[in-house]
Amino acid sequence: MTENSAHAAPQEETRRLEEEGEIAADYLEELLDIADIGGDIDIDVEHGRAAVEIVADQSDERALRRLVGAEGEVLDALQELTRLAVQAKTGERSRLMLDIAGFRAGRRAELAEVARAAIAEAKASGNEVALEPMNPFERKVVHDVVAEAGLTSDSEGVEPNRHVVVRPA
The missing domain is CATH 3.30.300.20 (K homology (KH) domain)
Structure with a gap:
């Protein structure tokens, strides 16, 4: 090439x-x-x-x-x-x-805070943390923040109850 x-x-x-x-x-x-x-x-x-x-x-x-x-x-x-x-x-x-x-931009900032709190809880407790149900956009924001922090996350459940689970490292 x-x-x-x-x-x-x-x-x-x-x-x-x-x-x-x-x-x-x-x-x-x-x-x-x-x-x-x-x-x-x-x-x-x-x-x-x-x-x-x-x-x-x-x-x-x-x-x-x-x-x-x-x-x-x-x-x-x-x-x-x-x-x-x-x-x-x-x-x-x-x-x-x-x-x-600016709705999504504002929501993205709120979700980053939710993700950071879940990351802190997962690190402190050593347990996985399940979040409230979210739409695909919201889950993607949380997955990105979790990945940046070096932890893993998965989406579980079926719409409209699909949610993110944050797992400790």
Whole structure:
């Protein structure tokens, strides 16, 4: 493999993910127009997937919160619809992540704290620690924090009761 072809694959993947983000942004802009909600759309590529966020100034923030739902359930549904819209255009399954008004970013910080507390408990007690049920996004955040700390974790159970178990080293 030449040096140029080694660099072509990551660049091609980044281009594909940016295209996913553009398709998602177009879909979401139409949705915001229909709902008469103001907001800007930021597109990025993070952790090998397209990341799209709808952001707004304070006057539109309250309306965006309705698109999140009490515990993110509306956001999860919109993410799935957006993934389907991308798949309809590209013919390929999307792993796009959608955030609205910083909900997932805030939730990620909360979950990191939950994970750190479980890590401390597992280290101190030598026992595994089972956490409350979480959706796939939440479990992934916890697994990542646990792995960074050098411990192991697994998801157990069946939706909607699937949860993370943190195991001592």
